Amino acid sequence: MNAPSTPAPGGSPAEREPKSSGFAAEFKDAVTLRAFGLVLGGLLVQLAFVVSYVGAFHSPTPHRIPVAVAAPQQASAKIVAQLNALDGDPVEATAAPSTAAARQWVLTRKADAAFLFDPNGTEDTLLVASAGGPSVSQTATQIAQKIEAGQKRQITVTDIRPPNTGDGRGMTSFYLVLGWVIGGYLTATIMGMAAGARPANRQRTLIRLAVLVLYAVASGIAGAVVVGPVFDALGGHFWALSGIGTLVVLASAATALALQTLLGLAGTGLVILLFVVLGNPSSGGVYPAPLLPAFWSAIGQALPPGAGTTLVRNTVYFSGHAVTTAVWVLAAYAVGGAVLAWAASWRNEKRNLDAPSADAETPPQATPAV
Numbered sequence: 001m002n003a004p005s006t007p008a009p010g011g012s013p014a015e016r017e018p019k020s021s022g023f024a025a026e027f028k029d030a031v032t033l034r035a036f037g038l039v040l041g042g043l044l045v046q047l048a049f050v051v052s053y054v055g056a057f058h059s060p061t062p063h064r065i066p067v068a069v070a071a072p073q074q075a076s077a078k079i080v081a082q083l084n085a086l087d088g089d090p091v092e093a094t095a096a097p098s099t100a101a102a103r104q105w106v107l108t109r110k111a112d113a114a115f116l117f118d119p120n121g122t123e124d125t126l127l128v129a130s131a132g133g134p135s136v137s138q139t140a141t142q143i144a145q146k147i148e149a150g151q152k153r154q155i156t157v158t159d160i161r162p163p164n165t166g167d168g169r170g171m172t173s174f175y176l177v178l179g180w181v182i183g184g185y186l187t188a189t190i191m192g193m194a195a196g197a198r199p200a201n202r203q204r205t206l207i208r209l210a211v212l213v214l215y216a217v218a219s220g221i222a223g224a225v226v227v228g229p230v231f232d233a234l235g236g237h238f239w240a241l242s243g244i245g246t247l248v249v250l251a252s253a254a255t256a257l258a259l260q261t262l263l264g265l266a267g268t269g270l271v272i273l274l275f276v277v278l279g280n281p282s283s284g285g286v287y288p289a290p291l292l293p294a295f296w297s298a299i300g301q302a303l304p305p306g307a308g309t310t311l312v313r314n315t316v317y318f319s320g321h322a323v324t325t326a327v328w329v330l331a332a333y334a335v336g337g338a339v340l341a342w343a344a345s346w347r348n349e350k351r352n353l354d355a356p357s358a359d360a361e362t363p364p365q366a367t368p369a370v
Helices: 023-030 033-057 073-084 099-107 134-150 172-194 202-230 238-263 265-278 294-302 304-317 324-354
Strands: 065-070 091-095 113-116 123-128 154-159
Touching: 033 265, 033 294, 065 073, 065 099, 065 134, 073 091, 099 113, 099 123, 113 134, 123 134, 134 154, 172 202, 172 238, 172 265, 172 304, 202 238, 202 324, 238 265, 238 304, 238 324, 294 304, 294 324, 304 324
Parallel strands: 065 091, 065 113, 123 154
Antiparallel strands: 113 123
């Protein structure tokens, strides 16, 4: 029998290597450059969130609220000129050929309010449709009352399309779309996280898109059930809302999948920036475009939250008028996101094929002699 070997002086290499310990070592191990970058990114998103919401909502000011003016020909041009000459351009007045036409303009979303002048008396009428945004109707009313008081006249306000009883202040459309948008990008994000560190290839991307389509259909129907049969907030439009919800969710999910496949973790941050930080305050859900600052007013209808809110409101309350742009915007995000996700996964495949394998780069190790 061979005698057991005696350990070399000083112990094994692992035993001879000094072990770092203490708070400084733990801090260095925990606060890596990547961790610092993620925390900094979170801080920037938080600040952007505050800046965007406060910037959009801190001082709602009317700007070019579309108003139809119905008056006799000799008075119409004068009233339109007076309204358009108001300081700050709070309204954008246009002469309507008749009272019926002015009313129709409000119901088809060509105007937010209609001013009906009575040439035979001192009491005029303002038609509003608060279902399209109560804050705009209230602002138009305040402007009309101020002008009429200065002219020694009175104004009667008639709301020709108020929100449903279960819709409160007409905010259900916004909250419904908000839920659809968040659900879409969260589901896409969760699917990406569940895949681990492997970059998505084309086959996997197509599978994820197919799953997202099924999820979008289920989510659209579920949302329509909640606002319809459950709470009766937007009742009577079940299948229309189901279809809109499917499109909104798919637009959000496909865009999130594309950006995450293309940019990785940074893509998730970009999705939050577009859909939450910028999309929600500019959507018109709280304050419609005529009350928002120029930047938020300009971008609102180009993002899914704004396009979705407009599509739901105008479908439920205004017989589907003025929805074409919103449909095209949502379809562009859904189709464009799917195409971009597939293209990004194809790029990932090419990168993986072009990258040299780890085995090819590592020289073979010499086999020790026995």
